[in-house]
Amino acid sequence: MEETGISREHILSILKNAKSEDTSYDRVLSSMCTYPHEIAVLAHTQFIEANMGDPGLFPGTYGLEKEVLKMFGSLLHHNNSPEKCGYLTTGGTESNIQAIRSMVNARRDINHPNVVMPESAHFSFDKVADLSGIEIRKASLDNTLKVDLNSVVSLIDDNTIGLVGIAGTTEFGQIDPIESLSEIALDRDFFLHVDGAFGGFILPFMDMEYHYDFEVEGVTSMTIDPHKMGLSTIPSGGLLFREPEYLDDLEIHTPYLSINKQYSLTGTRSGASVASTYAVMKHLGREGYRSVVDQCMEQTREIVSGAKALGIETVIDPVMNIVALNVPQADDVRKKLLDDFGWHVSITRNPRALRLVIMPHIDNNTIELFLADLEKLV
Ligand code: PLP
Secondary structure, eight states, X not given: OOSSOOOHHHXXXXXXXHHHHSOOGGGBOSOSOOOOXXXXXXXXXXXXXXXXXXXXXXXXXXXXXXXXXXXXXXHTTOOSOGGGSEEOOSSHHHHHHHHHHHHHHHTTTOSSOEEEEETTSOTHHHXXXXXXXXXXXXXXXOTTXXXXXXXXXXXXXXXXXXXXXXXXXXXXXXXXXXXXXXXXXXXXXXXXXXXXXXXXXXXXXXXXXXXXXXXXXXXXXXXXXXXXTTOOOTTOOEEEESSTHHHXXXXXXXXXXXSSXXXXXXXXXXXXXXXXXXHHHHXXXXXXXXXXXXXXXXXXXXXXXXHHHTTOOXXXXXXXXXXXXXXXXXXXXHHHHHHHHOOBOEEOSSSOOEEEEOOTTOOHHHHHHHHHHHHHHO
């Protein structure tokens, strides 16, 4: 670091250059993030110094967090004081880690606990295994890429403490059979965490009704991420438990803060993302999100029919706004899409297919341009 600082203008020009090297979302079909809503950005900048790690200093922001939790509760059929049952995390990874940590802490009587989840689970669960030493057991998928229930049951033993189901898998956007997982969990007194990091802001706004949240009796916790389809700013995550007691299992004594206990994984925690999530959820309302989801699903149908016209099939019929295209030599096509045309797409692991996430920044024109470029390569 230099001894003498540089001027504001100089800093701003360095930042501008750095920003110009970043990718704008215009040709990004690989990300679950998007441009946040304008009101979320405005709220974010107004609360930039608020630290939810020390909420006694920020009672106003803390109040907004409670309101957001109530809104999560109403989206996810949680009728038991949701404002006391969760908090806004620093993204889906923290939510998933904390959900498992709470299970482990509640079952200290089990020496080498394990949790069974689909092999489609997000890699955040591998991090919790690494951190806590808990064993993560991966169940295989059926031919629609939902978790195979026989495989789940076969992996359960005396040390199993919980199950995980996904409401919107990262690679395919598939929804696991949460009601059946719930029956298994209730029979054996297991926890059941549902990872709705992606689906949490989609499923409540779809025409089709799915049963994946707290209305399903065995569901004990859920991840929901406002910084993905919620159009809030990064890093807005959410974690909700069925009962307030589950949060107690996460509490650590905090001797020198304005509060004497803390349940979050991170210490300092963004109040800006609380304000931005509050602002965008209040501003859009269900109606606003419904139209965002409608638009994404409409574009998803467009891309599927355009791909079919090129002779390309999807791996599964898309359930939400994620499409996996069965393109021969998918890795080569992905590279050419980027090198020749600047499109960012990703690849699913099994089967290897071209994965597209149709976020709100994708419009009709983008789809047409993309399909035209894809046609040149297949
Ligand atoms: N869970 C699911 C289903 C996801 O798709 C993702 C990210 O894509 C995560 C969890 C992790 O979220 P984050 O990247 O915000 O930590």
